[in-house]
Structures are given as C-alpha cells and as structure tokens.
Amino acid sequence: xxxxxxxxxxxxxxxxxxxxxxxxxxxxxxxxxxxxxxxxxxxxxxxxxxxxxxxxxxxxxxxxxxxxxxxxxxxxxxxxxxxxxxxxxxxxxxxxxxxxxxxxxxxxxxxxxxxxxxxxxxxxxxxxxxxxxxxxxxxxxxxxxxxxxxxxxxxxxxxxxxxxxxxxxx
Amino acid sequence: xxxxxxxxxxxxxxxxxxxxxxxxxxxxxxxxxxxxxxxxxxxxxxxxxxxxxxxxxxxxxxxxxxxxxxxxxxxxxxxxxxxxxxxxxxxxxxxxxxxxxxxxxxxxxxxxxxxxxxxxxxxxxxxxxxxxxxxxxxxxxxxxxxxxxxxxxxxxxxxxxxxxxxxxxxxxxxxxxxxxxxxxxxxxxxxxxxxxxxxxxxxxxxxxxxxxxxxxxxxxxxxxxxxxxxxxxxxxxxxxxxxxxxxxxxxxxxxxxxxxxxxxxxxxxxxxxxxxxxxxxxxxxxxxxxxxxxxxxxxxxxxxxxxxxxxxxxxxxxxxxxxxxxxxxxxxxxxxxxxxxxxxxxxxxxxxxxxxxxxxxxxxxxxxxxxxxxxxxxxxxxxxxxxxxxxxxxxxxxxxxxxxxxxxxx
Numbered sequence: 001x002x003x004x005x006x007x008x009x010x011x012x013x014x015x016x017x018x019x020x021x022x023x024x025x026x027x028x029x030x031x032x033x034x035x036x037x038x039x040x041x042x043x044x045x046x047x048x049x050x051x052x053x054x055x056x057x058x059x060x061x062x063x064x065x066x067x068x069x070x071x072x073x074x075x076x077x078x079x080x081x082x083x084x085x086x087x088x089x090x091x092x093x094x095x096x097x098x099x100x101x102x103x104x105x106x107x108x109x110x111x112x113x114x115x116x117x118x119x120x121x122x123x124x125x126x127x128x129x130x131x132x133x134x135x136x137x138x139x140x141x142x143x144x145x146x147x148x149x150x151x152x153x154x155x156x157x158x159x160x161x162x163x164x165x166x167x168x169x170x
Numbered sequence: 171x172x173x174x175x176x177x178x179x180x181x182x183x184x185x186x187x188x189x190x191x192x193x194x195x196x197x198x199x200x201x202x203x204x205x206x207x208x209x210x211x212x213x214x215x216x217x218x219x220x221x222x223x224x225x226x227x228x229x230x231x232x233x234x235x236x237x238x239x240x241x242x243x244x245x246x247x248x249x250x251x252x253x254x255x256x257x258x259x260x261x262x263x264x265x266x267x268x269x270x271x272x273x274x275x276x277x278x279x280x281x282x283x284x285x286x287x288x289x290x291x292x293x294x295x296x297x298x299x300x301x302x303x304x305x306x307x308x309x310x311x312x313x314x315x316x317x318x319x320x321x322x323x324x325x326x327x328x329x330x331x332x333x334x335x336x337x338x339x340x341x342x343x344x345x346x347x348x349x350x351x352x353x354x355x356x357x358x359x360x361x362x363x364x365x366x367x368x369x370x371x372x373x374x375x376x377x378x379x380x381x382x383x384x385x386x387x388x389x390x391x392x393x394x395x396x397x398x399x400x401x402x403x404x405x406x407x408x409x410x411x412x413x414x415x416x417x418x419x420x421x422x423x424x425x426x427x428x429x430x431x432x433x434x435x436x437x438x439x440x441x442x443x444x445x446x447x448x449x450x451x452x453x454x455x456x457x458x459x460x461x462x463x464x465x466x467x468x469x470x471x472x473x474x475x476x477x478x479x480x481x482x483x484x485x486x487x488x489x490x491x492x493x494x495x496x497x498x499x500x501x502x503x504x505x506x507x508x509x510x511x512x513x514x515x516x517x518x519x520x521x522x523x524x525x526x527x528x529x530x531x532x533x534x535x536x537x538x539x540x541x542x543x544x545x546x547x548x549x550x551x552x553x554x555x556x557x558x559x560x561x562x563x564x565x566x567x568x569x570x571x572x573x574x575x576x577x578x579x580x
Contacts, residue, residue, distance in 0.1 A: 054334045058232045084384060085328055085372070088243045088272050090250065091263040093380060127260070134378055160380050164259055165266050165332050 007151055014150050023104055023153055030102070031071045038099070039120040039128075040068045040111060041167070059165050067120075068111050072157075073100035074121065097121060097131045097159040103140070103152065113137075118167045119159050130167050131159030198359030205300045206313055206401055208358045212323070215393040216242050216273055218357035219325050222364060223271050226347055227327070231267055231336045236329070238269045266382055267331030269340075273323060280320020282363070282392040292316045294402045302405070310406040318394035324367070327387045337383050341369070344387055355391070363392045433457070433539065435496045442489030448479045455498040455515065457577055458540045458547070461487050463494075465545040465575070496540065515539065517577040524570040527563055533580035534559045540577045543568055 007016070030036070047063040050056065077095030084091065097119065106112060113119075115136045122128045137145075140152035147153045186194050199207045220242055229236045241253045254264045294314035302309045329340045347353050348366040355362050367388040374384065436449040440461075456474055459466045459481055466472050466483075473482045481495055498515075513536060520529045535556050541548045548554055557563040562576060 051335065056333050056335065058333075084330060085270075085272060085326065085386070087245075088250070089239075089254075089264065089270050089328070089330075090247070092261055093263075094261065096378065158378060160378065163266050163332060163380065163382070 010148060010150050014148055019147055019150055019153070022147060023102060026153075027071075027102055027105065030073055031105075034071075034073070036071055036074045037069055037122075038072055038074070040070055040113060041065075041118040041120065042068070042111065042114065043117055060168075062167065064118075068109060070101065070105060070109060070111070074098075075100075076121075094129065094161040096134070096161075097129075099157040099159065100154050101157060102154050106155075113155070113157050118162055120169065128169060130162040130169060132162045132166065134158050134160045195359075198356075201359060205298050206315070206398070207360075207396055209398040210318075210357055210360060210394065210396040212277065212321075212395070214357050215321070215323055215362065215391055218355040218362055218393075219273075219323070219364065219389070219391055220271055222353070222355035223269065223327055226353070227269065227340065227343055229269070229329075229336065229340045229343060231331065231333065231339070236267045236269055236331070236336065236340075239264075239271065242271050242273050264330075267329065267333070267336055270328050270330075272326045272328065274326070276324075278322040278324075280322050280392060280394060282320045282322075282394065285318060285320035285394055288320075289317050292400065297401075299406060312404050312406045314402040314404070315396070316400050318396045320392070320394050323391045323393055325389045325391065327389060328384065329387075330382055330384050332382050334383070337385060340385075344369075352392075357393070360394075362394075365390045365392065433496065433498050435494055437495075438493040440487040440489055440491040440493055443486050445483045445486045447481050447483075447493060447495065449481075449495055449497065451479055451499055452477050453479060453495075453497040453499065456481075457496040457498070457515075458494070458542075459496075460494040460547055461491050463492075463547045465540070465542050465547060467545075513579045515577060515579055517575065519576075520574040522564075522568050522570060522572045522574060527565075527567065528557060529562045529564075529574065529576075531560045531562065531576070531578065531580075533578075535562070536579040538562075538576060538578045540575075542575045543572050545573075545575070 042065040044063040044065050048057060049061065075098045077098065079095050080093040082091055082093050083089060099119075101113070113133055113136050115133055117133045117136075119131045119133065120128045121131065135156075135158035137155035137157045140146070140155055143149060145152045145154060145156070185191065220240075224238050224240075227238070237257050239253055239257075241249070243250050243253070251262070255262075257265055257268060259265050294316050296312065297315045298313040300311045300313060302311055329337065331337060331340075344366065352363045352365045355364055367390050370386050370388070372384045372386055373382070434449070436447075438447050453474065454477065456468075459468070459472050459474075461471075468474065471484060473484070474480070487493060514533075516531075516533055518531055538550055538556065541550065541554050541562070543553070550556075553566055554562055554564050564574075568574075
C-alpha cells in the first residue's frame with residue numbers, strides 16, 4: 001500500500017486542493033458549529049479473554065483501549081415499539097445511531113471504527129446511551145461517499161443500541 | 171472359608187409405602203380445614219406451572235441467577251410493566267437475560283389418560299363419610315364429588331439472553347428434568363404432570379438491530395379442574411342418642427343367664443301413682459313382671475304391646491312396691507348366646523301332689539330364668555335347685571296342690 005496513484009480525474013474542474021478545501025469547510029461546520037461529540041470505546045481484542053468454544057465474553061469482561069472523543073454528524077432513528085413473543089413482553093427499542101465521520105478526522109486521530117466497537121453518545125447531562133457498531137461503513141466506493149466522483153471523504157457508520165449486559169460504559 | 175458378607179440394613183426407600191403412602195397423598199389433598207379437597211381451577215394450575223419454572227429452571231449466568239418474571243403475563247400492559255419494572259433498564263425495557271412464562275389463552279379438553287374417559291352428566295360419586303354431632307344427635311354426612319374435568323394447558327417458557335452458554339445451561343436443565351418425558355408439579359396436593367412438547371428457536375436474525383437469543387420451550391400441563399361448587403353434601407343415617415334418667419341409681423340391673431345370654435331385669439320403686447313403666451329399650455321377650463316378688467299375670471294385672479318398652483298396670487302398684495321386669499331384648503324366641511349358639515326358652519308348670527319334691531322338665535335345662543310357687547318368685551339355691559339335666563328339686567315342702575311354674579333356657 002506504499003505505492004500511491006495520483007488522482008487526476010476531473011482535473012480540469014477539481015483538484016486535491018479543492019477537495020481538501022471542501023473537507024476543511026465541512027469540518028469547520030461539523031466540528032466547529034455543530035460540535036457533536038461522541039466517545040469511541042475500541043475493543044482490545046488482544047487483551048480480552050474469550051470463551052474457548054464460542055468466543056463469548058461475560059458481562060463487563062471486554063477489555064478496551066482508552067476511549068477517544070470524536071466528532072460526527074449524528075442521526076438517531078425513531079424508536080421501535082416491539083415485543084419478544086406474540087405481543088407479550090414488550091420493549092421499546094431505541095432507534096439506531098447513524099454517524100457520518102470525515103475520513104480525515106479518523107486519520108488525524110489515528111483511530112478506526114470497527115464492527116463491534118462501542119460508542120457513547122451523551123443524550124443529556126445525565127444520560128449517555130451506548131451503541132455498538134453494526135456497520136462500520138468501511139466500503140466507501142459508492143458515489144454518495146465520493147466528492148463529485150473525485151475521492152471518498154466520509155464514512156457512514158450504523159450503530160445499534162447496546163444492551164447493558166454487553167456494555168455499560170467504562 | 172471366605173469371609174461371610176455382612177448384612178446391610180440399608181433403607182432404600184425412606185418414604186411411606188402402600189396404604190400409608192395412599193393416606194399421605196390423601197392428607198396432602200385435604201390438608202385444608204375441611205374433609206373435601208380444595209378447588210383446583212385454571213389459576214391454580216397456572217400458579218403450579220409458574221412455581222415449577224421458578225423452582226426447577228434456575229439458571230445462573232455470570233454468577234447471577236437469570237430472573238424469571240414472577241407472574242404469567244397477560245394482555246394487560248400495566249400488569250406486565252409492574253411485574254418487570256425491577257428488572258428493567260432506564261428505558262423501561264426488561265434487561266437481558268430473563269425467563270418468562272406465557273400461557274396460551276385457549277385451554278383444551280384434557281388428554282390425561284387417567285381422566286380421558288368421561289362419565290356423562292356430571293354424576294356425583296362417593297368421596298367420604300364424615301361423622302357429625304350437633305350436640306344431641308350423632309350422624310354422618312356423605313360427601314360426593316363429580317369426576318374432575320381434564321384440561322390441557324399450553325405454556326411457552328421463553329429464555330432471552332445474549333450468550334450461547336446461557337442457552338446451553340437452560341437447555342440442559344430442561345432436558346434433564348424432562349428426560350422421562352414428563353415431570354410433575356404440585357397443585358394443592360395433587361400431582362399434575364407436565365409434558366415437554368417442543369423446543370424452538372425464534373432468535374431474530376437481523377444485522378441492523380439489537381441481537382439476542384430467544385428460545386421457546388413449549389409445555390403442556392395435563393391438569394384437571396375440581397370445582398367446590400359442584401360438591402354435594404347430604405346427611406346420611408342419623409343416630410339418636412337417648413338418655414333415660416332413673417330416680418334410683420340401682421333401678422336398672424342386668425342379669426346374665428349362663429354367662430352368655432343377656433337377660434335384663436329392670437327394677438323400679440312405685441310412687442303409688444304411676445301405672446306405666448318404661449325400660450328404655452324394646453322388649454323382645456317378656457319373661458316376668460313381679461310386684462314385691464309376686465309374678466303378675468299378663469293382660470290381667472298388666473299390659474304390654476310386643477316390641478315396645480312399656481309395661482302398663484291396670485292400677486298403680488302400692489307406694490314403695492318393688493317392681494321387677496325381666497326381659498330379653500332380642501326379637502325372636504330364639505336366643506343367640508355370645509358364642510353364636512341358639513337357645514330356646516320354655517315355660518312349664520307342675521302341681522305338687524305331696525309325693526315327690528323332684529320334677530322332670532321336657533328339655534335339658536341350660537339355665538333357669540324364673541321359678542315361682544303359686545306366682546311367688548323363688549331364689550335358686552334357697553328354695554329350689556337344678557338336680558340333673560332335666561330335674562328340678564324343691565328344697566322345702568310346699569302345700570299339696572301348689573302350682574310350680576318354671577321358665578328356663580335349653
């Protein structure tokens with residue numbers, strides 16, 4: 001991966017400088033104006049002892065790297081009223097958390113969001129809701145994640161609410 | 171010689187056996203405050219199933235027991251909420267893992283083999299005879315109950331968890347418990363079988379939503395309904411406890427002839443006004459009625475209706491006269507002694523002609539009931555004796571022409 005291929009497409013209309021400028025403007029808006037902060041709890045899979053057969057861990061037995069604060073565009077879906085069995089044992093499932101994160105920010109922080117990592121989003125001063133990454137959005141080849149077809153510039157990460165038995169903050 | 175093996179008095183079965191065990195089972199059913207079993211209705215069976223799950227399906231996950239929702243959940247939302255709030259998170263959702271018991275609302279006709287053949291018309295059957303006493307009257311009530319109604323109730327016991335090992339533990343517990351196909355719960359002392367029907371996995375497979383395991387264990391409880399409202403209590407034969415009060419404590423005495431035939435002598439002292447005297451029981455055979463030792467003549471001096479208890483004199487005996495009524499309370503002239511041998515009574519009369527003091531009876535004398543000279547009762551050993559198998563001898567010499575009457579058993 002050390003070999004770099006220069007991107008020369010759209011060169012008559014768009015360049016790396018334009019790309020960087022757009023990202024910079026976006027970050028200014030997202031990080032400066034919106035300032036939506038989240039906390040990433042990355043699972044330290046090397047230090048975590050897992051079940052020999054099922055690779056499961058018990059409650060509060062996952063080991064984590066130090067949490068990292070990052071910015072993202074946050075969208076929380078509507079909660080779903082649901083039930084476990086034939087209308088009985090109802091539960092109100094919180095909506096999924098959908099994040100849009102600049103690739104540049106992840107690169108600057110030296111982090112990655114992986115499938116199964118946990119993310120904390122403070123809804124209020126007292127309440128932090130935790131999510132687990134169900135789609136880390138690493139595939140950014142689609143037009144949506146490319147700036148005018150020039151280069152990908154952000155990832156869309158889908159997270160589902162984490163059970164207390166899975167994760168309840170560090 | 172090899173060392174002999176010692177006998178080991180090992181008690182393999184510590185509980186009661188046979189009749190004692192049956193009584194023990196009956197006592198469990200009727201341990202309430204009445205002789206009848208308590209009602210067993212739908213809610214009792216549901217509670218029995220719930221208790222069975224709580225007591226037998228204890229599963230530990232991460233050092234903590236997986237909670238069982240303490241009630242059977244129904245459609246009422248607030249009921250579900252109030253019974254799960256203590257194991258719920260801040261969103262009001264039940265925290266995983268947990269176990270719930272849901273009953274299918276439809277209760278089907280029962281398939282329990284012991285109750286499958288139904289007797290029509292809810293016919294009542296004898297259950298118990300219970301003695302009663304109301305202070306004056308002793309009797310018994312007959313308790314009758316109809317055949318219990320067999321019902322099949324289906325329950326779904328659901329485990330929700332996030333770990334595969336929890337599923338394994340729960341599954342192991344259930345399968346071990348139902349290794350003999352069925353297990354039993356106890357509902358008000360009745361053993362009610364539960365059958366494991368099926369195990370199915372309903373784990374939602376969706377990558378973009380919360381993940382958990384959900385498995386249903388379907389059980390059928392082979393229950394029966396017993397309704398107290400259908401019980402029938404009717405009085406059986408009542409016995410009246412009669413008490414006769416006698417003024418003189420020695421008015422009533424019993425004389426045993428030959429030690430095994432019970433002949434009763436009732437004695438009274440006349441007050442000079444009463445003409446009717448009752449012995450307090452039916453007189454089967456009346457031997458003699460005496461006033462001051464003088465034998466009275468039936469239908470002349472006194473009257474008696476057969477198998478009644480009363481003697482009626484035509485005129486009141488003199489005050490302080492001793493009245494003696496000798497009778498047998500059997501209902502035929504054949505006496506059965508305590509050994510079961512039949513005895514008969516005969517009365518014969520002789521006239522003393524001045525030649526011999528001995529008289530021969532027609533039958534072998536077993537015992538003398540009464541002996542009189544011209545109607546005056548005589549005592550055995552004082553004025554006469556039995557001198558042979560058929561002979562009576564006078565111990566004194568009466569006047570010539572004296573009529574001798576004897577009643578005896580043979």
